[in-house]
Amino acid sequence: MLLIPCPWCGPRDEAEFHYGGQAHVAYPENPAALSDEEWARYLFFRDNPKGRFAERWNHTAGCRRWFNAVRNTATNEIEAGEVTA
Amino acid sequence: MAERLSPLARFTPVSADDLRIAEIPFLTQINLRVDPKSRAAADIGVALGAPLPTEPGTCTSADADVLWMGPDEWLVVGARGHDLEATIRAAAGTAHVGITDVSAQRTVVAVDGPRSRDLLAHGCALDLHPRVFGPGRCAQTMLARAQVVLAAREDDGFRVFVRSSFAGYLADWLLDAAAEYLPEGTVTSR
Numbered sequence: 001m002l003l004i005p006c007p008w009c010g011p012r013d014e015a016e017f018h019y020g021g022q023a024h025v026a027y028p029e030n031p032a033a034l035s036d037e038e039w040a041r042y043l044f045f046r047d048n049p050k051g052r053f054a055e056r057w058n059h060t061a062g063c064r065r066w067f068n069a070v071r072n073t074a075t076n077e078i079e080a081g082e083v084t085a
Numbered sequence: 086m087a088e089r090l091s092p093l094a095r096f097t098p099v100s101a102d103d104l105r106i107a108e109i110p111f112l113t114q115i116n117l118r119v120d121p122k123s124r125a126a127a128d129i130g131v132a133l134g135a136p137l138p139t140e141p142g143t144c145t146s147a148d149a150d151v152l153w154m155g156p157d158e159w160l161v162v163g164a165r166g167h168d169l170e171a172t173i174r175a176a177a178g179t180a181h182v183g184i185t186d187v188s189a190q191r192t193v194v195a196v197d198g199p200r201s202r203d204l205l206a207h208g209c210a211l212d213l214h215p216r217v218f219g220p221g222r223c224a225q226t227m228l229a230r231a232q233v234v235l236a237a238r239e240d241d242g243f244r245v246f247v248r249s250s251f252a253g254y255l256a257d258w259l260l261d262a263a264a265e266y267l268p269e270g271t272v273t274s275r
Contacts, residue, residue: 008155009141009225010141010142012210016226016227061227062224062225062226063141063225065155
């Protein structure tokens with residue numbers, strides 16, 4: 001089980017968290033102007049690196065706040081979480 | 086008037102030298118959401134007798150217990166019948182504050198005695214050592230896979246806030262886990 005550092009509550013078991021996918025995926029500025037292909041690319045296409053990967057987590061069983069954390073997908077090492085608005 | 090039954094009304098309290106488990110029903114619980122830096126937060130702190138705790142995982146006790154739930158969220162717990170909502174509303178005035186009575190959401194199980202930490206550790210991943218989780222600490226976490234709020238008090242006492250619908254399950258689990266700390270024959274099935 002991963003030990004995930006919640007920026008508010010400290011390190012907690014993975015079972016307390018909900019995964020939110022890749023972080024820093026910006027919502028399109030003008031969604032109506034996108035082609036179907038561009039929209040599908042925004043919705044479904046995510047990076048899949050071997051190594052450092054910024055992702056979103058929600059501490060559902062704790063403070064219920066969203067935060068970003070960088071996880072190394074090869075080793076599962078997690079760098080300290082960062083508070084997001 | 087209709088009889089009011091608590092979620093653990095059928096739970097028989099357990100009392101031994103080292104461990105006591107009992108429900109504390111019908112406490113007044115208010116969920117409070119307010120910007121911790123705002124004037125309203127300070128005013129509410131004054132009304133409750135102590136500033137709202139801003140350090141994660143801590144609680145204060147004055148006229149009521151105030152438990153940190155999140156950076157802008159607190160659980161205010163008072164005695165049965167204590168009209169905390171009116172107190173907080175009066176202090177908040179017209180400010181941008183969320184005040185919700187959640188008394189029926191959770192019931193409280195008191196786990197007291199020198200064995201309380203050992204018992205809770207059976208199902209909780211947190212470090213409950215008094216050095217880390219002493220009096221005045223609280224946490225939202227999982228106990229035996231059920232979401233709970235744990236609050237540590239003086240003399241190895243804990244308050245376990247559990248959702249009403251999970252209370253029966255958690256009480257059964259606590260009794261089962263406590264079997265090794267209780268004299269033979271103490272635990273009778275419900």
